[in-house]
Amino acid sequence: MTTAVRRAVAFALVGCLALVGPWVLGVQEPAVATVAAIGPFLLVAALALTAGPENTLFELFARPADRRNGSLYGLAVFSLAAAALATLTVGFGMPTSVYVGTILLLVFGNLGGQVVRAYKYEQVRATAGFVFAGFLAASAGQFLAVQLTTESVSAPLAAFLAASGSLFAALLQQLLYQRDDALVMVAVAMMLWLFSTLPLEISVTRITVALAVTIILGYTSYTLETASLPGMLTGVLLGLLTIVLGDYAWFAMLIAFFGIGGLSSKFRFDRKLDRGIAQENEGARGTGNVLANSLVALVAVLAGAVSTEYDVSQAVFFYAFAGAVGAALADTLSSEIGGLYDNPRLVTTLEVVEPGTDGAVTWQGELIGLLGAALVASIGWFAFDEVATLGAGVIVFAGVIGMTVDSFLGATLEGRFLGNQGVNFLATVAAAIVGAGLAGMLNLPL
Template structure:
């Protein structure tokens, strides 16, 4: 067993202290319960900051930076984050099983990463090891917790929380610092707490299909180099949330954007590179690109899942989601196809400018963008009985609004107030608002 595997196993043992929290959380005395829940982790943090740097214990837990500092800051940060979440659980209502899942998925996931690295240094496989082990640890921890507390949380919900938590943690580790466990733990804990508050009715079939489809499509996108590792993780997480919190029709629209948009970025790539308009990384989408084009749609999915709590129709958010995705695909096709043609014109003055100029459009690109919006509208029309031809027209209109806003912002504020990703985000937001407003105005949904 290598030192890295031993260290990860030791962290897992510390993380298993989280299983004490569901037991002490049932104590009637809040002060005692809080101390008992956070106490073991606070003791672990105190140990990490006071242990001698020349002993066996230090060598067992020390990360590379700890040797330089002479303190087990990695263990201290991990333990303090777990203690903080324990206080949220006992004092502020974070569900016990969410807390246990969060701590164990980070600890066991790290162990899975190190075990995988015994056989391969391939980054994507090491990440798969983290997600798989984190999922198993989070699911097992939740199963133990619900048995101890008598919670009625079902296995499909447990699997959903474990999978979404493991993917979120893997994404954060990929785009931030590999060893920033306290931040990862805090973000994942809050996110799973939010998900657990939704009125979810997840079936075994739905979660099984969601896991299978999104993982396969995520790997395909990475293998075909249409997405970087962070981009692939972002897409897989969005796909999982869309299927579980939305429906298969929601996912079909999202995957159409990912698939068609990714292929469009690869289309005649060398020619676009010669023109200076090609995407970086040979067209592979990174996490920032994926999130900029999909964040508004994700918020719409979450809002639809939470809509019963606020007395709002989920159909309103369906139009917002479809409009945002239509705008994202329309803008992508407009840029990737339109950029191949000469004599683009600035959208604000119609003056002929160089290809690749922010805010420049061609009529070929506009037609391609319109077709992209039409594709999303067609999927919505087929996938949802509630969206009839007038609803599909709203989706197309919202997509065109978003594509136009993207061009206008590109010609006016891009480069000095915000970058390309910010413009994409604002354009999809405009499209989502347009989709919801048009649907309400035409009587297709209530407000």
């Protein structure tokens, strides 16, 4: 057993202390349960801060940074973060299933990742090991919490929380340092707490399809190298949330952007390199690029999931979502395909400029961008009878507006006040506003 695996096993055993609070709560008064939930983690934190390099505890739990500092700060911070989550559970209403599931997700996910890494050191495989082990541990943790308390969580909802939490944790681990596990744990718990409050009715079929699709999407992105590892995790997480919180048709629109947009980045890549317009990382899109183009769509999905609770038509958020995705695909195709043609013109003055100039467009790029927006609209038109011709036209119009806003911002603000990702984000915001506004004005149904 390697040092890293042994350390992960030790952390997993500490994480199991999360079960003490729910177990005591089932047989004792709430005050006693509060002490039982928080106390063990505070005790571990105290022991960690007092353990010196010569201590057996130090040798078992020390990470490389701890060895350099001569103190078990990693274990102490982890335990204090777990105690904070216990406090939120006993004092502020965080579901016990979320609390237990999150802690077990992280510690056993790390163990799974370390086991895979010890067998074959490859980051993608290790991340897959983390997600798989984290999913199983989070599912088991929620089940145990339900058995020990009076809470209830349906199996499909538990699977959704476990899957989304595992993917989100894996993504954060790619973006943060390893010693930031406490931050990852708290962030995942907050997200799952939010999801647990949504009025979701998840069927077994829906979550089964969602999990199967996320696996296929992740594997395809990996084999085609259309996204970096963080970008792949971001796309897979967004896909899962869209299927569960939105609908299959919403996901079909999103996957059209991911699939076609990713392949367009690879299209004639050598020529793009020669012209200086190729995407970084050999065309593989990272988290920033994925989020810049998809964050608005995700917000629309979340808002649509709770729209009925606030007596707001879901159609408004559907057209915001479709408009944003249509703009993202239109802009991607316009730049990736249109940039291959000569004599691009600056959108503000129409003067001929060098290929790759921010805000430069070609008529071929504008045409392929229009077709991209029309593709997203056609998916909505086929999937929903209520969308009809007028609704499809709204989606196309919103997508083209977003693409045009992207070009104008590129010509005027990019490089001085905004980066490329900021421009992409604002373009999708504009498209979502146009789509939602027209849907409200025209009283479009869904």
